[in-house]
Amino acid sequence: MKKRKYEAEQTKQTIVEGAKALFAAKGYAATSMMDICEATGCSKGSIYHHFQSKEDLFLYLAEQAFTNSWQTWHEQSGGDHSATEQLYAYADYFVDTLQKPLNKAGEEFMIRVGADSEAGRRFMEIIQNYMKGFEDLVQAGLDSGEWKGESVQELSFIILSYYSGLSDSYHLMDKAAMKELFRKATTLLLDGIRK
Incomplete structure (x- = not known):
């Protein structure tokens, strides 16, 4: 259970860091969820698991x-x-x-x-x-x-x-x-x- 929680936190951190870099570089409007998926290697489902x-x-x-x-x-x-x-x-x-x-x-x-x-x-x-x-x-x-x-x-x-x-x-x-x-x-x- 602890391993799964750790992996979930790592995934969330990867999403956060990737999204931050994209928002900073491209702006809010020009950054799509697909861009975030590509930058982080995470699926849309994984991103939506952590963020609505x-x-x-x-x-x-x-x-x-x-x-x-x-x-x-x-x-x-x-x-x-x-x-x-x-x-x-x-x-x-x-x-x-x-x-x-x-x-x-x-x-x-x-x-x-x-x-x-x-x-x-x-x-x-x-x-x-x-x-x-x-x-x-x-x-x-x-x-x-x-x-x-x-x-x-x-x-x-x-x-x-x-x-x-x-x-x-x-x-x-x-x-x-x-x-x-x-x-x-x-x-x-x-x-x-x-x-």
């Missing part, structure tokens, strides 16, 4: 990516650092994880399924859970009196949008230059929200 649909498979990947990303950040940022120090560290982490393979596919996924669909709502819930973690960092900055702001959600959204906009330049410079750009941008941002 292509949407379900993509949502699984998104949840893994966002949960793992936040857990990794949380482990790296631990300690008694001020919110300002943590924001600088988060900016470095953001640069370190810039080439997130599912970002563009996630945007396409939402356009394809629509925000009002069950899949769209599930995807937004994954994003909101990630945002909640970042909001805790921003709330710490507000609570400690380091930063000013009226709404933790609004300020969190502004900061993450700011970093996302900067990340569009990552093809134009190396990682060290990007980190320096993000550090300067963080200083500029903090000049606006520091008390």
